[in-house]
Amino acid sequence: MAEGSDSKSAEDRAASRRQSEANRKLKYISLAVLVVQNASLILSIRYVRTLPGDRFYTTSAVVMAEILKVLTCLLIILLQKRCNVKETLFFLLDSIVFQYKDTLKLAVPSLIYTLQNNLQYVAISNLPAATFQVTYQLKILTTALFSVLMLRKSLSRVQWVSLLLLFAGVAVVQVQQEGNKEASVSNSANQNYMVGLVAVVISCLSSGFAGVYFEKILKGSSASVWVRNVQLGVFGTALGTLGLWWNDGAAIAERGFLFGYTPMVWCVIFNQAFGGLLVAVVVKYADNILKGFATSFSIIVSTIMSIYLFAFHVDLLFTAGAGLVIGAVYMYSLPKPAGGGGGGGGGRGGSSSLTSSSSSSSPNGGSEMEAFLPKSVLVK
Numbered sequence: 575m576a577e578g579s580d581s582k583s584a585e586d587r588a589a590s591r592r593q594s595e596a597n598r599k600l601k602y603i604s605l606a607v608l609v610v611q612n613a614s615l616i617l618s619i620r621y622v623r624t625l626p627g628d629r630f631y632t633t634s635a636v637v638m639a640e641i642l643k644v645l646t647c648l649l650i651i652l653l654q655k656r657c658n659v660k661e662t663l664f665f666l667l668d669s670i671v672f673q674y675k676d677t678l679k680l681a682v683p684s685l686i687y688t689l690q691n692n693l694q695y696v697a698i699s700n701l702p703a704a705t706f707q708v709t710y711q712l713k714i715l716t717t718a719l720f721s722v723l724m725l726r727k728s729l730s731r732v733q734w735v736s737l738l739l740l741f742a743g744v745a746v747v748q749v750q751q752e753g754n755k756e757a758s759v760s761n762s763a764n765q766n767y768m769v770g771l772v773a774v775v776i777s778c779l780s781s782g783f784a785g786v787y788f789e790k791i792l793k794g795s796s797a798s799v800w801v802r803n804v805q806l807g808v809f810g811t812a813l814g815t816l817g818l819w820w821n822d823g824a825a826i827a828e829r830g831f832l833f834g835y836t837p838m839v840w841c842v843i844f845n846q847a848f849g850g851l852l853v854a855v856v857v858k859y860a861d862n863i864l865k866g867f868a869t870s871f872s873i874i875v876s877t878i879m880s881i882y883l884f885a886f887h888v889d890l891l892f893t894a895g896a897g898l899v900i901g902a903v904y905m906y907s908l909p910k911p912a913g914g915g916g917g918g919g920g921g922r923g924g925s926s927s928l929t930s931s932s933s934s935s936s937p938n939g940g941s942e943m944e945a946f947l948p949k950s951v952l953v954k
Contacts (some may be wrong), residue, residue: 599926601707605868611849612872616703617879618842624765624884630834631826632695633818635843636688642812643846644807647800654800669801670808677805679791684809686784691846692817693777700770704877708747708899709774711869715740715781715905724786736905743898750891803851866907870900 608809623629635953641700648666669675698706715737720729729737818826826833873896880886 581647601864605871606862607852608865608868609872609875611845611852612869613707613879615842615845615849615874616698616707616784616876618689618838618845619695619698620703620706620880622836622842624836625704625838626730628834630832630836630839631818632692632699633702633814633822634826634831634833635695635846637811637814637818639691639843639847640688640807640810642843643851644804646851646933647803647807647849650800651798651804663737664831666801666804669797670805675809676797677808678803680802681782683791683805684787686717686787687778687806688813688817690777690780690784693773695776697770699771700765700767701774702751702884703887704873704880704892704896705747707750707873707876708896709744709771710778711740711873711899711903712744712775712778713781715901716778717785718782718783718906721784724790730910732908733775733906733910736902739905740902743895743900743902746895747886747892747896750889752768789891792907804915866904870903873903874899917950 646660651665652659652662655665697710701709713824718733720735722729748771758878798804805832841922877896
């Protein structure tokens with residue numbers, strides 16, 4: 575009897591060790607995916623937007639990414655329904671048309687996300703990739719502030735300090751870029767540093783608001799992430815097409831929707847469309863600390879690659895600013911001490927942590943995922 579009990583206990587321990595090892599491997603895979611996605615998308619967009627020759631229309635790239643994302647999610651839903659087309663159609667009809675009030679809730683975040691996608695192209699086209707990557711971390715600050723104001727969540731003292739360091743680090747980088755922009759950006763007539771800076775700041779504000787609003791309206795929702803992406807994608811495609819017609823309609827009518835598309839441009843679009851879906855799959859294995867570390871590491875990767883790809887100049891001031899941002903991102907991702915630790919953001923959420931509650935309150939990870947991943951990475 576005792577031998578049987580010991581044998582079962584040994585098997586349980588072995589199974590537990592195997593599970594622990596598997597989870598550890600999944601965490602490392604998640605880290606690699608998040609870093610590659612964060613860095614590669616920004617670097618590849620910067621690369622294709624600075625190549626000589628015909629430039630593709632960014633509005634068409636945004637629409638194409640939305641179409642591919644919707645088609646992919648529809649395929650995943652079809653597979654979940656065991657390739658039963660009739661059942662899939664009835665399911666989509668019920669989820670999107672009959673529950674139209676739920677679908678209409680996503681019109682606002684979809685509009686913001688579409689604007690944000692276009693602004694990211696503008697920003698990366700006018701800013702060095704490393705500068706964009708550092709500055710774009712302001713979305714953590716805007717997400718935190720909107721969470722405090724709209725969701726009444728609280729921040730720990732460490733998080734407030736990290737936000738101050740984040741702002742300081744971004745400010746230092748801007749001072750450094752102001753001194754070097756003649757060499758780094760103004761050497762091209764097609765680039766404007768101030769336009770890029772304004773675009774990334776507006777993108778950060780819209781990112782913070784959209785993530786928190788998305789979480790607020792979807793609390794308690796049972797819809798899957800794939801259905802949400804279809805709903806958002808329908809609005810995103812329609813709004814993106816409207817923006818395309820407004821901004822580039824005449825030129826696209828003359829030259830075609832796919833004008834300027836090269837294999838590298840297609841890689842950017844596929845990265846934007848499918849990268850976010852891939853992240854949605856692996857992000858559940860990554861805790862807040864790992865996501866914060868991935869974001870920090872992707873800044874380092876972007877900076878190093880920018881030196882080799884774009885002859886980006888890194889001096890002491892940029893290093894100091896980027897170091898502050900990296901440290902702030904990591905500090906912000908640390909778990910909140912038990913008991914809520916003071917310095918709260920006011921309101922009812924005294925015991926709720928911004929970094930611990932977001933992921934469980936919405937199907938997509940809500941504002942928490944938005945805080946660490948760019949919109950193009952985030953599955954909407």
